[in-house]
Amino acid sequence: MNWSTIAGLVPAPGAAPDFEACLAAFPVLERAKTTVQDPRFHAEGDVWTHTQMVVQELLALPDYLQASPHDRMVLFLAALLHDVAKYRTTVIDPQTGAIGQPGHSRKGAVEARVLLWDAGAPLDLREAVCRLIAVHQVPFFALAGSRSGKTPERIVREGSWQVNLVHLAALAEADMRGRVCVDQQAVLDNIELFRELAREEGCYGSPRHFADAHTRLSYFRGADVHPDYALFQEPGSRVTVMCGLPASGKDSWLAQHRRGLPVVSFDDAREALDLKHGENEGAAAHFAHDKARELLRKKAPFVWSATHLSLQMRTRTLDLLFAYGAEVELVYLEQPRAELLRRNSRRDSTLSNKALQSLLNRWELPTETEAHALRIEQP
Structure with a gap:
């Protein structure tokens, strides 16, 4: 499948997606039809059902309707492929029957990268899609910090150097609206708080400002420094x-x-x-x-x-x-x-x-x- 065909899948504002054409462009998505999900978080059913719901929710969001053609393409492909690796990461607990797909975001980014590379997608657009897939669930839980001990502020600041946080929040919102689960509203509230924090940090749609590159790198590597004040850099190689x-x-x-x-x-x-x-x-x-x-x-x-x-x-x-x-x-x-x-x-x-x-x-x-x-x- 060539890039021009894939680019043609992206619906204009107000248009409906052609899911059959999407399956023809990305045959691996056929596996989503038989990939089960935990009904506590996905009572709507299999991964393909969820994917279609997510895409439809995305197309109704202002962030999609008002986006540039380039950004609509990024958002649409990220939504279409956000769970592309669930079929190969699914594990079912033999005792409880609980279903999980650990690592599906990161592995999905790798799988999407290969698919879009082979199709001839522009590198910058491809990477914008893949970076979104890799972190698409972060806004669900960012306000609680992370397992690595990162604060919400650090998560938002670092994330703004990896993805466009406007796009990330839109994808997360569509992902949550495109499912049936008991905690839907609570997670949607978290996503909105994620947006507000990004706005407060001045990085909702652009990277967070840092005094210089060394301060930025030191901060991302865990140093207790403020982004706005330059950290002295010892000379080295x-x-x-x-x-x-x-x-x-x-x-x-x-x-x-x-x-x-x-x-x-x-x-x-x-x-x-x-x-x-x-x-x-x-x-x-x-x-x-x-x-x-x-x-x-x-x-x-x-x-x-x-x-x-x-x-x-x-x-x-x-x-x-x-x-x-x-x-x-x-x-x-x-x-x-x-x-x-x-x-x-x-x-x-x-x-x-x-x-x-x-x-x-x-x-x-x-x-x-x-x-x-x-x-x-x-x-």
Whole structure:
């Protein structure tokens, strides 16, 4: 299915959705018809019934009716795909019969990313959709804080750097209105309070202002600082951290933009240790980390080149860099699937195309909350 066909699914204000066309565009949604949900929270029935109700509720909201064509497309696709991963995350307690879909938001974002990437969706629009899916339930519970100990203010401030909070609140409201449950009104009240808090913070529709990038990053990493007052930054290494699937063009980009800088690379570590992809990854990581520490102690500028494809993978690298006071720019590169596979098949690499594609299961793009700066490029 190509992007122009998918873009044509988005209803104009006042128009009705064509759900049969939506199923044809995204056949994986057929699985939603047989995916059960906990009747305490979804008495309306299966996931596809819920999805249709959510889309219909979204189309009636002022935030959709008054949105630009681009934003309507983001909202519609986020609503259509917000539960796309429930079919593969469903668990049923054998004792109580309770139904859950743990992790469906984050996994749904990854699944939607692959679907829209293969369809040729514009990267900025695709990521706006996927970021919404990843956090679409946050407004339900944000006013109670989070399990990680984040306050409602911190959740709103950080969220505004990841998604448009106007869109997030609209999606959450449609998600709650598009179901049958006893606590519907209480959750809708929470969503409205989420909106009010975002307005008070000056980030309802735009990122929350911070004094500078270092203050912003330190805050998002848990520092007890006020966003409006700059935090002193100790000088350290300036590090470029590369992100992207194998064969996305990281080496070529470095040759053009960071020529002459030392490079920390797992590929180089494997070569130095005579290892194949997937063989003794711990030894390769240890080798690379030792080289990075040596450069960090000298406060030297350098590049860390790896896939860094998931938040978890990036966090391991970033935690080390920030422990030494580094200033970090994340650089993410991307290519279409066919081009990646063509390039990879021509490389002198032990990574097969099959193994490369398996990496898509944990494909999470970096966000502005992870480093001092973020640069995203594609052909």
